[in-house]
Amino acid sequence: MNDFPWLSWLIFFPLISAALIAVLPGTSGRTVKTLAAVCSIAEFLFSLPLWWRYQPGQPGWQFAEQHAWLPGLGATYHVGIDGIATLLVLLTTLLTPIVVFGAFGSVEKREREFYALLLAMEAAMIGTFLSLDLLLFYVFWEAMLVPMYLLIGVWGGPRRVYAAVKFFLYTMAGSVLMLVAILWLYLHQRAVTGIPTFALDAFYALPLSGAEQTWLFLAFAFAFAIKVPMFPFHTWLPDAHVEAPTAGSVILAAVLLKMGTFGYVRFAMPIFPAASAAFTPWIVALALIGILYGALVAMVQRDLKKLVAYSSVSHLGFCMLGLYALNAQGMAGGMMTMLNHGVSTGALFLLVGVIYERRHTREIAEFGGLWKVMPVYASIFLVVMLSSIGLPGTNGFVGEFLVLLGAFRHEPWWAIVAGLGVILSAVYMLWMFMRVFFGPLTHAANEKLADLTLRERLVFAPLLILIFWMGVYPQPLLDRAQPTLDRTVALVKQRLMMGDRITRGDVARPGVSVAEAAR
Amino acid sequence: MMHDIPLAWMLALSATVFVIGVVGVLVRRNALVIFMSIELMLNAGNLAFVAFSRALGSLDGQVFVFFVMTVAAAEVAVGLAIIVNVFRLKETIYVDEINLLKG
């Protein structure tokens, strides 16, 4: 498969199948569903070889493809993959079939467009992860918004239009600023080196003065901060989640939010290392506030989805803290948190979707004592909840611990504040779990709730396996992401010669270097 | 003819007529008179064209005047048709009483 344009195939296959579904003559729901399922699973199988054919050690982009796109501007269709992108693409291709299966029960009206949009969004997301040309990245970045906007706007809940518009405007406001920055970079690049190109590597190498870096970094950081979402720019997330259909909010939580953090690692940090390091205190401060704020507000939510949405704010605060701890453990932790959040919060939204389908309400007060009525559902909910609060042995813990470790080595009090988040997350999750599952059956409507059907159990099976596999044996994931992360950290540090302040372990003590002594 | 009229004078005249046309458009309420003022403005333009064509010795100016005339004719035809129709609809052709296109 050496000359087969594999990555392009990964991007455009879902697009083709989306078009196929949209245009399909037969109108029966069944054919649309089966086709959507087959296409999404096929996409997952196509992406599987990424796992073992990607050599972590090798520098540079792998499976790179480059074709002329807008020669005038110097923008090329340039796609390639590195450690992080592999994992995130696999996360996307894994979750889409799960979401498609999950949506079989819940979506009644206009299924054809629903599945077409879902697959189109998958294509856009994979495109964003793979593109190495800034303009191409921007195109996919915007392309991603439209299907999500429609998913929320058409199949959403009562206030869906408001939520969809808010979602769109929020992200658009950020990305427009980013476009300005991209163009400025492009022009600066052309002025400095004379070759008009949008290639990422060119921008990596582009020398930028402090002031330039600061402003450009702010533009990029602002766009990605909205996407993450980081503390002050997060209010679109609860609305978008509450109003989005189950499938929409799973994909939104699991993958779309990772665009922000991915953006930081792929673009903001390597291209503007000086500014990244200079803004680290600010970003970490926002991340810490995000962790505590998300947890505190999640505690008082009455709506299940809003609670999980605010928990995402908290989790991604952890992720950002990890990324900006600027050391190997922190970055690896940030990376793992991204994947864990995708798996466990995605599963949480699916779970909330299950009871929403049965009871058509998300108010926690409406439920009580569900364990007796739906034992299987309750135990799955328990496992996913534990992974979300980071119980050792599940995937949540690995990410959380590495982030705390990285943060502690950079600045001890960061880890202490972030650690409070660990307690608060347990509080709001358990309090919710207690009100929903424990206690007597308060509402009559809850008595006859059916437990999970076989289909629904199949949907959750892969996620549960992932939760335990990533928790017990995360090494293969860490090995794949490590080289790319190290390169980014080195880039940021090397430009600034800024070592970790708390590395007594590495720093030679008087006389004896402890790391050696401890080895 | 002995020597011709200097270009500048012609342009000055054309400008004056043009301004009178503008004032006519702004001041008068009657749609028809406004129409006539527009005709005045057009002819001021023509005058300038001919003056320059004479000054620069190329006939393009005059040809252009010819085209302006056709446009003016077409415009008047359609304009008057509209005015007639508006009159039928609103019984008035006073400009400040017709605001069908209110925003």
Next chain:
Amino acid sequence: MLALIPALPLAAVAVNLILGDRLGRRGTAFLACGAVFASFVLAALSVIHLASLPPGARTMVADVYTWMRVGDFKVDVAFLLDPLSSVMVLVVTGVGFLIHLYSVGYMAHDASFRRFFLYLNLFMFAMLTLVLAKNFLVMFVGWEGVGLCSYLLIGFWMDRPSAARAGMKAFVVNRIGDFGFLLGMLTLFAWTGSLDYERVFAAAPIVFHPGTLAITFATLALLLGATGKSAQIPLYTWLPDAMEGPTPVSALIHAATMVTAGVYMVARCHILFTMAPFSLETVAVIGAATALFAATIGVAQNDIKRVLAYSTVSQLGYMFFACGVGAFGAGIFHLMTHAFFKALLFLGAGSVIHALSGEQDMRKMGGLASRLPWTHGVMLVACVAIAGIPPFAGFFSKDEILSAAFASGHYGVWVAGLLGAVLTAFYMFRLYFLTFRGSSRLTHEAEHHLHESPAVMVAPLVVLAALSVVGGFVGLPFQEGGRRLTTLEGGAALERWLAPVFGEGGAAGASHAVPHLSFTTEWALIAVSVAAAAFGIAMASRAYAKAAGEPIAEKAPRLYGLLEHKYWIDELYDTIAVRPIRALGDVLWRFWDEKIVDGTVNGVAYVVEWASAVLRVFQTGFVGTYALFLTLGVAALIAHYLVR
């Protein structure tokens, strides 16, 4: 082979899950108890093998695989058996097995029988992982695992809201402790570059200067974790509420095994604690304070299980201040003996409750001695043991702790311990008299159903009773040849067994060995502690043997009220912590999210709307005005060119 010990219960959990209800009650019972018994046998074998090794090299290690490796951070899933963890593993599997056996009888007619044993086995797995861990991270896995299982088991009877709330409270308080443990781990890693016990303890003296902020912070953080798990002063409130769970759970988790994890951790990190004198002092003070404080509350409780809960908190206090004064060995010894008689007390109380079909209030008991002979017998043995009457186990371990406290000059702690001992004896025998002696205050239908517990429940009780009696002798100073009990020198057998770990006379550890007392003071101390116990028993019998009422309530109603309401600590925590946090969350959500952030966003939208409304005014529809503006524009344009 070592890794098999925790793996067996895990396998049982897996089988239980997979087979599900097809397993049936008998199948579940055999599977669960069998797995625990197997790991007990395995543990015993490996301990025997360990004993055969020369004293200096008594460690068995089992590396399973590398869990995480990022940059210079590497941690493997690995297990370690050394004298200290051998004691723990034997206690955990031994007592655990007995309690499993007992539970088969106790939970016989419970609806979700299978789920109970599922959780119990999961708990055993987590506890064994905690005990056998070779590095802090694997211990942390066990640490939170037992926290989770205690949450599940406390809230086992789901339809009781109080049980659910108690479960949540337990998990959250444990989580606060885990937060401390986490911070301790992070500091240790940041300074020593590893989380493996062996490396950390080797590097510690080099990296940390004794008494500096770094080591004090690390040890205090670990201490916070320990207080969370072992229910000491600041974070003890969850244990009394944990009595909501079934009694075997209270016995296993909240008496014998989980709560001792904190003591084990402190003992394991004795090198770190001895390097931070301030922390060690804190351990002693917290231990003594808890011992005394909990004992006072225990005196005024009417629920039989709550009395035992406060008794556990108090006894844990003893273990803590044993470590605090440097006598880690004595602490572990008391931990072992406590496991025996406290488990026995809980299971005995369980069989009483079982007999009275669910009645837990001592005021509705009395005169059961004759009706429940076996239970009465074992309970008497347990009460005497815990009170510290020789030759029972309690006497030896508690006496060693008190003498160590006295010897190391912690007189204040010694006095507190002594007072605690008096109170312990008092409330234990109050419990004994109220339950077994005096007139029967049973309700009619309780009277009707009264029956002795089945054999499967009584057998473990008898075994535990035997252990409570025999357990103490382990501490006796046997010389090699087992000569008569003449002098207390030469150290108890357990001391010598634990020596290689705690470094008394063993490795050149920095821990200051507890000075040996002279012969006479030793005996004097023994006499004093026995007298204290006897005094406590006398007071209790005078107060409760005959009279049915509550003498303390009559004499000091206000004091009694205070004690009965547990000094209003729960309400205090509620007001200073729980409610403000929830209010903060509300304020943040209502005010910040809805008003400020959404406000600004909607504000921007409103401004745009207002601006467009203003502009609409100019669209009058009159051609004239448009023409006017048009010419105005032209004029401005010309003016611009004129000026330029």
Next chain:
Amino acid sequence: MTLALFAAFAALLVGCSLMVILHRNPVASALFLVLAFCSLAGLYLLLHAEFVAMVQVIVYAGAIMVLFLFVIMYLNLRHDVEQGIAVAVRRGAGWILGILLLAETVAFFKGRWAEGPVSAPDLAPVAGNTQAIGQVLYTRYLFPFEITSVLLLVAMVGAVVIAKGRGPGLHPAAPAADAAADAKAAAPDHAGGEA
């Protein structure tokens, strides 16, 4: 001599233009406009643009003004009525703007006044102005010529459609009442004038 003629024609042109916009009666305005066009034709003659002059007279004075007069008569308009504050304000604004524009043009010319080239030497009188224009028109400007013919066609069709009242929406009457609409349109009397 030509200067005198030019001055005469210019004065006539400006006077008539002013009268067009000042006179209350639209018919008078129309007639003054005709006079203005004729003076313009004179000016064209002075500029040796005979063909354009003739066309000016024929097309403008002859065709367009006739159309104007026809419509004025058709709508039977009387004197314009110009009162009311709004009207006065607008008139005032109009005059001020006019004077402002005039001032600007004067200022514009003042700075840059130059006689400019008097006139190019006479072209060799190849053969009359008309022939020259014809030659240029049908060679270089053939394409625009064709387009203007299309434009005229469109204008005619447009005018017919609008005037007949078939225009969409403009005519409120439903098709059924078409006959009535035509009847009403045919006899508008003098409603407009008196209002």
